[in-house]
Amino acid sequence: MKYGIVIFPSKPIQDEINAYRKRYDTHYALIPPHLTLKEAFEADDETIHELVTELKLIANKTESFTISTDKVSTFAPVTNTIYLKVNQEQQLTDLADTMQKGKFPENQTYSFVPHITIAQNLSEDEHSDVYGSLRMKDIQLEDTVDRFHLLYQLDNGVWTVYESFVFGKEFV
Template identity: 30%
Template structure:
């Protein structure tokens, strides 16, 4: 059985501040670059080729799109999120479509999808509140063009390894 996930890895001109915050608050910061999760980690025996074919069937209906992230907020009393300000609808559409077909059994109906980059998960309530106060006025915006979806395999050490990239449909109008 393999543990995999489907992500978008935004390419920003300056990612240093994002990575600085992640290095401080995210225990996975050295295992996976800043990303937006489309399909959360799942374990299955589904062959990689079938998952990639499924991603391709979704990607052919979506054109590359602009993405803007800005503002840090908290979630669930424990997570720090960098929020999507532009491109949200495309990310939600990708998320919803990817969780159909062969990946439908892995969708958690108790979870409302809210696209973001996780900046961290401070270890306790005090550290969480302090981090939120520290970054509440941080207004830097991050812009990019999303052109592909990435399939990753997650190793036992939680290191994510790219096993496939699927381009969005550049010819779709």
């Protein structure tokens, strides 16, 4: 089964981001706005149970932190993806780095660039028009992060929460 690890922003932030995503993001119906900590990976039941234990330990050692965005950017020319750039916070970078080693599968394709996708799979002309329009907007968002989520992908492509991990919580 395919899994991934993400941070979901709060509902008000998701609503604001979805105002753009519903027009420009082909994955709008498949997953809510999110910040990817660990890109999609394959795992069997035994491996995922080990990873859940590891994720609980990581969450327990992690304190809440704030994320913020202040500009629109793009991954062009590699892909025609447009995103909200999430400012680099050391805690966020450390969290993402932790999920690339140890018991976690080594599957990192690109360097960690904290972002929330707002448009993807656009043609060259669409990308140029949408990016030109969105980068003129002042989209400043701030949110407190107090948990991350292990997701799995259903047969229809939709991602759903397998388990959520709240920061600083003890577990048995």
